[in-house]
Amino acid sequence: GDSVTQMEGPVTLSEEAFLTINCTYTATGYPSLFWYVQYPGEGLQLLLKATKADDKGSNKGFEATYRKETTSFHLEKGSVQVSDSAVYFCALSGSGAQKLVFGQGTRLTINP
Amino acid sequence: DAGITQSPRHKVTETGTPVTLRCHQTENHRYMYWYRQDPGHGLRLIHYSYGVKDTDKGEVSDGYSVSRSKTEDFLLTLESATSSQTSVYFCAISDGHRGGSEAFFGQGTRLTVV
Numbered sequence: 001g002d003s004v005t006q007m008e009g010p011v012t013l014s015e016e017a018f019l020t021i022n023c024t025y026t027a028t029g030y031p032s033l034f035w036y037v038q039y040p041g042e043g044l045q046l047l048l049k050a051t052k053a054d055d056k057g058s059n060k061g062f063e064a065t066y067r068k069e070t071t072s073f074h075l076e077k078g079s080v081q082v083s084d085s086a087v088y089f090c091a092l093s094g095s096g097a098q099k100l101v102f103g104q105g106t107r108l109t110i111n112p
Numbered sequence: 113d114a115g116i117t118q119s120p121r122h123k124v125t126e127t128g129t130p131v132t133l134r135c136h137q138t139e140n141h142r143y144m145y146w147y148r149q150d151p152g153h154g155l156r157l158i159h160y161s162y163g164v165k166d167t168d169k170g171e172v173s174d175g176y177s178v179s180r181s182k183t184e185d186f187l188l189t190l191e192s193a194t195s196s197q198t199s200v201y202f203c204a205i206s207d208g209h210r211g212g213s214e215a216f217f218g219q220g221t222r223l224t225v226v
Contacts, residue, residue, distance in 0.1 A: 006154075032212035043202055043217035044155070051212035089154060093212065099145060099170070100204070100215055104154040 002027040002094045006103035013080055014111050021075040021106050023064075023090035031092040033057075033066050033073040034100065038087040047075075047088070082110045115139050118203050118218035125225055131190040133221050135203030137183075143206040144186040145215070146170075146178065148199040155202065161186055162208070193225045 007022040025031065032051045036044040048057030053068035062077045073090060090103040115138030125131050135144060143162055147155040147170075157170030159178040167178050175197060177189045190197055203218040 004154075034212075034214075036217075043219050044204075044215075045217065046214045049212055049214070099143075099157055099160050100155075101157070102147075102154040104152060 002031065002092060002101045004090050004092055004101055004103035006088075006090050006106050008104075009106040010109060011106060012109045012111065015082055016079045017110075019075070019077040019080045019084075019108070021088055021090075021108070023073045023075065023103060025071050025073065025090075025092050027071075027092055027094050029094060030068075031094045033064070034091040034093070035062070035064055035073070035075050036089040036091060036102075038089065038105075040086075044089060080108075080110050082112050084108060085110045116203060116205055116216055116218045118201075118221050120221060121219065122222045123224070125193050125223070127194060127225055128192050131193050131223065133188045133201055133203075133223070135186045135188070135205075135218060137186075137205045139205060139207075139216070140183060141205040141207045141216075142183075143208045144180065145204040145206070146176075146186070146188045147202045147204065148172065148197075149202060149220070150199050158188065158201075190223075193223075195225050197223065198225045199223060 003026045034049045035047040037047045038044045048059040050057040050066035056065045087105045091100045117136045145160040146158040156172045161167045161180040201221045204215040206215045
């Protein structure tokens, strides 16, 4: 079945550092790919998405490119802030199935 | 913010008792989902619904049942709670009208089974 694998955390960075969180997936067909973020004590909220190969999703300085050849959707940000501290989830929605499959999540902590 | 409300937000219950969690939406979305969140496992799908009285199992459905008698309400029942069901439970909704539809999540219910 469909699955998502994220780099294991936790990840700790200093403010203004470059961020990469790796995500790879296994799916049949052409899934849509997502990054969700969860701030402490809250539910998940959509950060960005891409629905077809080579699409780039972007939001709040974060970017991820849908790479079909490497089945990847890595999350990047050029300069992180303390407010980016949260748990980040990579997810996919398979073609024809309206349910999200999540990776295990990566906890990110940004120190001032 | 999407209109999605979970109740209760916190619950402590004893092993062997039945527990029902409620998810209520005001968005008229077709799809509703129940996930559980556990450290090291991310979010795992328990059950989902694609319409009134239309439900299907997710990857961790054993010990859980659901019902959806109205578009706006999706109930999750733990028939006989066990300690392994201690978790944070999230409800989500989606309109599912097109590929890549965004899912909106509730605030979560923290359930402790003692």
